[in-house]
Amino acid sequence: MIIEVNGEKRQLDQPQVLAEAITHWGYQCALIAVAHNDEFVPRSRYAATPLQDGDRLEIVAPMQGG
Amino acid sequence: MTTPNWEIGGRALGSRLLLGTARYPSLAVLQQAIQASGAAIVTVSLRRESASGRAGSQFWSLIKEMGVQVLPNTAGCKTVKEALTTAEMAREVFETAWLKLEVIGDDYTLQPHPFLLVEAAEELCRRGFEVFPYTTEDLVVAERLIQAGCKILMPWGAPIGSGQGLNNPYALRTLRARYPEISLIVDAGIGKPSHALQAMEMGYDGVLVNTAVARATDPVQMGRAFGLAVAAGRLAYLAGAMLAQDMAEPSTPVTGTPFWHSSPQEPTK
DSSP, X not given: OEEXXXXXXXXXXXXXXXXXXXXXXXXXXSOOEEEETTEEEOGGGGGGOBOOTTOEEEEEEEEEOO | OOSXXXXXXXXXXXXOXXXXXXXXXXXXXXXXXXXXXXXXXXXXXXXXOOSSXXXXXXXXXXXXXXXXXXXXXXXXXXXHXXXXXXXXXXXXXXXXXXXXXXXXXXXXXXXXXXXXXXHHHHHHHHTTXXXXXXXXXXXXXXXXXXXXXXXXXXXXXXXXXXXXXXXXXXXXXXXXXXOTTSEEEEXXXXXXXXXXXXXXXTTOSEEEESHHHHTSSSHHHHHHHHHHHHHHHHHHHHHOOOOOOSSOOXXXXXXXXXXXXXXXXXXXX
């Protein structure tokens, strides 16, 4: 299935929850926050958020800002 | 400048300067500029993170190390939904309920969208955020933001990054006069320390600066200059400025001056 991550299409072989996908893509050690289909997902919900084909994820991290 | 003398968002801070962290030549210069400015609050943001890149983590470690209060922004948001989701993500990552709320209504001037800003502020106040709304100098929008629950307002001086200073001093003075109990911070458009000083002399509670420091030839020295200007402006406000008048009034006592005349003289040839 295809998941759009930060505007780029990514392949996921099997249905999985957000926590697994984050690890699969190598984000597990990073300080990040996630929005799933434009909705904020708290860290505590990663393991309970199933991903479906066509879902959109925003994965963000701290950055300089004004 | 380190003695806490300013109560904002439930915290006591030692400086009324808020410093943006973007556009510096390097992280080292950013760190030195923050230190030199004495700023106790710095703004931060969120950006898309690639799985391989860890650009944000080095920056964030540096900021945490410095022990300054962070104020996350919702820069780039154009809808209420985007602003709310970004706010929630920022609260989790930065572990603070403080939020500089930006909802932009025009790409060229980056002017805040007044209606969407009010709508987003209402919801974020309800969700327990300490909302610092980036707004225009409009009095009625300010009123609506206060009704929404904001205790802090951040009117622009001029468009973000323009360095024009205070484009509408009359409206900024009006806001100060109308809302003596609200914390007012001039955000955006400040180009020189004199602009910051002008805002502080008007009785503004603080000033937020980014580009003017980051893009100075020497950001560290400019950071220091802004810190001094903000402190000087605050002192001047507290001290109470004299009233301006059209005609001169001799500062040196007149009585007993050599060649003294009791009435104004015609110019001599």
